[in-house]
Amino acid sequence: MDSEDYVELVLTCVERVPPARVTTYGAIAEAVGEVYGGGGPRQVGRVMSQHGGAVPWWRVVHADGSPPTCHDGTARQAYLAEGTPWRPSGRVDMDTAFWRPAPPATMAP
DNA sequence: AATATGACTGTCT
DNA sequence: AAGACAGCCATAT
Numbered sequence: 143m144d145s146e147d148y149v150e151l152v153l154t155c156v157e158r159v160p161p162a163r164v165t166t167y168g169a170i171a172e173a174v175g176e177v178y179g180g181g182g183p184r185q186v187g188r189v190m191s192q193h194g195g196a197v198p199w200w201r202v203v204h205a206d207g208s209p210p211t212c213h214d215g216t217a218r219q220a221y222l223a224e225g226t227p228w229r230p231s232g233r234v235d236m237d238t239a240f241w242r243p244a245p246p247a248t249m250a251p
Numbered sequence: 252a253a254t255a256t257g258a259c260t261g262t263c264t
Numbered sequence: 265a266a267g268a269c270a271g272c273c274a275t276a277t
Contacts, residue, residue: 145274167259171273182273183259191258199258210258 148178152189155243159201161224163241164234166205173243201241207233 151174159165167183167190175181190199190210200217203209207229209217221228227235 148274171259180273184257184272185259185274187258188274189258194258202258204258205260 143178148174148181148185149189149193151178151246152186153193153197154246156190156197156199156202158243159198159241162226162239164201164203164207164226164236164239165241165243166203168205169240170202170243173245176245177247203234207236207239209233 152170155165155170155173167186171181171183171186174186186202190202194202194210198220199210200213200220208214218228220226221234227238229235
């Protein structure tokens with residue numbers, strides 16, 4: 143299991159998140175960590191910072207449902223376009239939109 | 252090898 | 265509600 147694999151697992155989880163749904167760094171870390179062992183929210187964040195441009199990164203939010211970092215304006219547009227439950231507080235409605243990522247199970251037949 | 256850093260999270264003030 | 269503090273884990277210097 144290489145760090146490259148970890149990246150693939152994380153990106154896969156993000157891609158599995160359906161439209162109008164979001165997940166959190168911690169949830170991804172938990173799902174990926176199940177098959178990878180170790181890992182943590184920070185590692186997920188690191189992966190996103192480097193490879194996030196290749197996936198719908200706006201479907202990955204903080205534990206409180208607020209958008210990741212900059213581009214928060216862009217993220218808001220994406221949520222609006224996808225119909226993601228938006229809260230007037232300026233964050234995603236976690237109770238409705240939260241998606242629990244499924245562990246890719248190492249994807250090794 | 253030790254220290255610093257980061258797209259994190261939970262708890263306390 | 266917003267900021268401070270402390271855990272956590274992999275990389276970079």
